[in-house]
Amino acid sequence: MNYLKQISMRQALGAVLVKLGSECPELVVLDADVSSSTQTVHFGMKYPKRFFNVGVAEANMVDIAGGMAMCGFRPVASAFAIFLTLKGAEQIRNIICYNNLPVILAGGYAGLSDSFDGASHQSIIDIAVMRAMPNLNVIVPADAIELTQAVEQMIRFDGPSYIRICRNPTPLLFERDEPFKFGKIRKIQEGSDITIAVCGVPISAAMEAANDLKSAGISVEILNVSTIKPLDTETLVNSVRKTGRILTVEEHTIIGGMGSAVAETLMKNHPVKIDFIGVSDTFTETGPYMELLHKYGISKQAIIDKAMKLIRG
Amino acid sequence: MKNFKGNPYRNIEGEADLLLESIKIQYFAQQCRIDVFKMLHKQGNGHWGGSSSIAEILSTLYLHFMKTNPENPKNPDRDRLILSKGHAAPMLYNILAKKGFFPVEELSTFRKLNSHLQGHPCMNKTAGVDMSSGPLGHGISVGLGMALAARLQKKDYWTFVIVGDGCLNEGESWEGIMSTAKFKPPRFVIMVDYNKVQLDGPCSEIMPLDPLSDKFRAFNLNVAGKVYDGHNVMEIIKSLEWAKQNQGKPCVIIYKTHKGKGVSFMEDNYKWHGGTIDDKSFSLGIIELSETLLKFKNELS
Numbered sequence: 242m243n244y245l246k247q248i249s250m251r252q253a254l255g256a257v258l259v260k261l262g263s264e265c266p267e268l269v270v271l272d273a274d275v276s277s278s279t280q281t282v283h284f285g286m287k288y289p290k291r292f293f294n295v296g297v298a299e300a301n302m303v304d305i306a307g308g309m310a311m312c313g314f315r316p317v318a319s320a321f322a323i324f325l326t327l328k329g330a331e332q333i334r335n336i337i338c339y340n341n342l343p344v345i346l347a348g349g350y351a352g353l354s355d356s357f358d359g360a361s362h363q364s365i366i367d368i369a370v371m372r373a374m375p376n377l378n379v380i381v382p383a384d385a386i387e388l389t390q391a392v393e394q395m396i397r398f399d400g401p402s403y404i405r406i407c408r409n410p411t412p413l414l415f416e417r418d419e420p421f422k423f424g425k426i427r428k429i430q431e432g433s434d435i436t437i438a439v440c441g442v443p444i445s446a447a448m449e450a451a452n453d454l455k456s457a458g459i460s461v462e463i464l465n466v467s468t469i470k471p472l473d474t475e476t477l478v479n480s481v482r483k484t485g486r487i488l489t490v491e492e493h494t495i496i497g498g499m500g501s502a503v504a505e506t507l508m509k510n511h512p513v514k515i516d517f518i519g520v521s522d523t524f525t526e527t528g529p530y531m532e533l534l535h536k537y538g539i540s541k542q543a544i545i546d547k548a549m550k551l552i553r554g
Numbered sequence: 555m556k557n558f559k560g561n562p563y564r565n566i567e568g569e570a571d572l573l574l575e576s577i578k579i580q581y582f583a584q585q586c587r588i589d590v591f592k593m594l595h596k597q598g599n600g601h602w603g604g605s606s607s608i609a610e611i612l613s614t615l616y617l618h619f620m621k622t623n624p625e626n627p628k629n630p631d632r633d634r635l636i637l638s639k640g641h642a643a644p645m646l647y648n649i650l651a652k653k654g655f656f657p658v659e660e661l662s663t664f665r666k667l668n669s670h671l672q673g674h675p676c677m678n679k680t681a682g683v684d685m686s687s688g689p690l691g692h693g694i695s696v697g698l699g700m701a702l703a704a705r706l707q708k709k710d711y712w713t714f715v716i717v718g719d720g721c722l723n724e725g726e727s728w729e730g731i732m733s734t735a736k737f738k739p740p741r742f743v744i745m746v747d748y749n750k751v752q753l754d755g756p757c758s759e760i761m762p763l764d765p766l767s768d769k770f771r772a773f774n775l776n777v778a779g780k781v782y783d784g785h786n787v788m789e790i791i792k793s794l795e796w797a798k799q800n801q802g803k804p805c806v807i808i809y810k811t812h813k814g815k816g817v818s819f820m821e822d823n824y825k826w827h828g829g830t831i832d833d834k835s836f837s838l839g840i841i842e843l844s845e846t847l848l849k850f851k852n853e854l855s
Contacts (some may be wrong), residue, residue: 269706290706293737301695301729308699311677311685313630313707332726335689336696340677 247410251349253385254406256279257392258317267313271306273299273320276339279349279406281319295466297325299324303332303346310342315396321355322348322364322405322416326371333381337401338376345395346403352492353537354408356530364405365520367499371403372470378396378402378423379470381491381499384414390421398423409441409530414444426469426476431461431521434449436480436546438465439490440499443518443539447490450544459552469499477503478511486514486551492539495519514554566617574854575618576787581850583613583787584681586652587660587816588843590644597665597832600673603813603826605645607749607784611809612637614790615714616649624654627681633711634684634700638693638719638727639747640674641828647671647680654697683764691724693717694744698730701739701804712741712801720752723761727772734804739803743797744775747784749813753827770806777806784809816843 261268262284271293276282285292295302298318306316325348337344348367355362371379380402382388388406395402430451439447444465451461462480481487489500502516507513520537534540566582569575587609594600620633637646644664651658663669670679674688687694697715704711721727748766750757757763770777778796783789797805814820817839
């Protein structure tokens with residue numbers, strides 16, 4: 242782990258698309274007038290013929306990508322996550338997913354990361370909506386490395402994927418680790434008292450919380466659930482069989498997100514005590530990213546408090 | 555015309571005389587209309603109005619213009635048809651079956667459990683369906699994607715999108731139109747089945763589209779200079795000729811049509827958008843439809 246080195250996932254997206262542009266002639270990239278924000282602009286400059294800026298029209302963009310995919314291309318459709326997944330929801334369902342098309346839906350500025358733009362721009366129900374789409378893989382990378390590897394893998398996958406992308410620079414966690422494995426949970430550390438299942442940016446907070454809990458004599462197992470769908474049930478069940486309790490942590494509403502996915506699976510396969518960290522059923526607001534996460538209960542302290550409660554309760 | 559029923563399209567496609575060919579297609583379209591009428595009466599649901607409205611347009615495309623191959627329905631070089639007004643699936647299925655994409659007998663499974671003939675077209679279930687449709691407003695955007703793919707791959711296939719009035723109510727249609735004007739792919743044709751009636755009533759009451767040609771022009775698209783009669787095959791052939799002459803840029807063709815065409819008391823009446831064809835209406839309607847069929851038969855002989 243290298244906490245000093247910070248790179249944003251969007252920057253990594255820009256770079257990996259440029260790299261894939263030469264390796265994969267079927268790759269086309271579409272953006273909805275936010276390419277300089279999402280960083281797909283770099284692909285556009287290198288491969289102008291394979292880049293389509295459709296203006297502020299996310300639904301239209303998703304369908305154009307669908308048409309291209311039906312004719313042999315591998316499109317990446319990029320926009321702000323909230324508008325891509327909500328304005329484009331019906332297109333994602335009825336064109337991309339119903340027809341099982343190989344399209345990557347790249348949701349930028351996800352979670353609370355578009356922090357200063359306020360609640361209207363913060364994407365905290367996207368996982369819930371995307372998870373309900375048949376055929377769609379849902380991936381929440383935890384750092385720029387995972388993002389890069391996820392895009393590299395899913396561009397070759399014969400079906401659609403939603404990849405959630407944070408706006409801000411975040412620590413590079415997996416530079417020296419095994420590569421991201423689609424559909425597999427990555428175990429960050431072994432533990433025996435409680436499982437913390439986390440996805441995306443809050444992984445750093447989870448790791449710091451685990452450190453503090455260790456000093457209090459609590460052994461935490463951390464699971465990085467970067468593939469929300471399909472969910473790696475086996476790893477989850479094996480972990481809670483050992484720890485007997487689980488806390489989920491995500492930058493998303495607690496309704497329908499990764500926590501819900503974990504609860505659905507465990508309730509059926511191996512019920513244990515569970516609690517959820519995420520945004521409660523409310524609208525968020527404008528503010529600096531980290532402070533915003535903290536205010537809405539996605540912080541090291543919130544993780545420690547809820548973990549302690551699970552252990553004591 | 556002896557083997558018309560068993561082998562309908564080869565007989566027509568081999569026709570050298572354009573006038574004769576147009577009458578044959580006219581006959582074919584009317585036969586399809588009758589078969590759809592019977593099929594929907596028997597099934598008790600499905601969209602008669604919009605299916606009847608596009609009998610001639612679809613028949614002319616599949617029998618006169620489009621390069622398709624029932625033996626190899628996914629051929630990447632084929633011409634593509636997007637039925638954006640997917641509720642007219644019965645007419646599409648009928649024509650695809652008669653062309654040989656799947657057995658005609660399977661038409662009776664339409665809208666039944668386990669059938670590949672879904673209530674609205676599904677490209678991964680039915681051979682010959684180029685795009686799943688039904689939810690309105692998708693066709694132009696997806697078609698644009700297909701046409702752009704052709705340009706990138708240096709292929710010369712055509713992409714046709716048939717939209718209806720309801721389809722043009724959807725905001726996405728106009729996003730697609732704007733993008734079409736920007737990207738300008740060749741051999742991309744938007745065909746409007748302009749019957750001016752939608753589910754809840756006449757467009758003039760529900761959501762007026764006029765002046766439609768002007769709207770397309772204002773969006774900077776190349777619109778055919780006249781509104782064609784969408785039930786006259788010779789007119790449709792001429793409209794496609796115009797598209798051929800203008801193939802370098804996207805084209806818009808508007809056809810005046812009638813919802814429920816062929817049955818006088820159903821024509822232009824919104825109640826027949828998706829209403830069940832009851833026994834009484836069926837027995838009256840089938841007489842009218844059969845009389846018209848006979849008229850084309852006489853013209854042929």
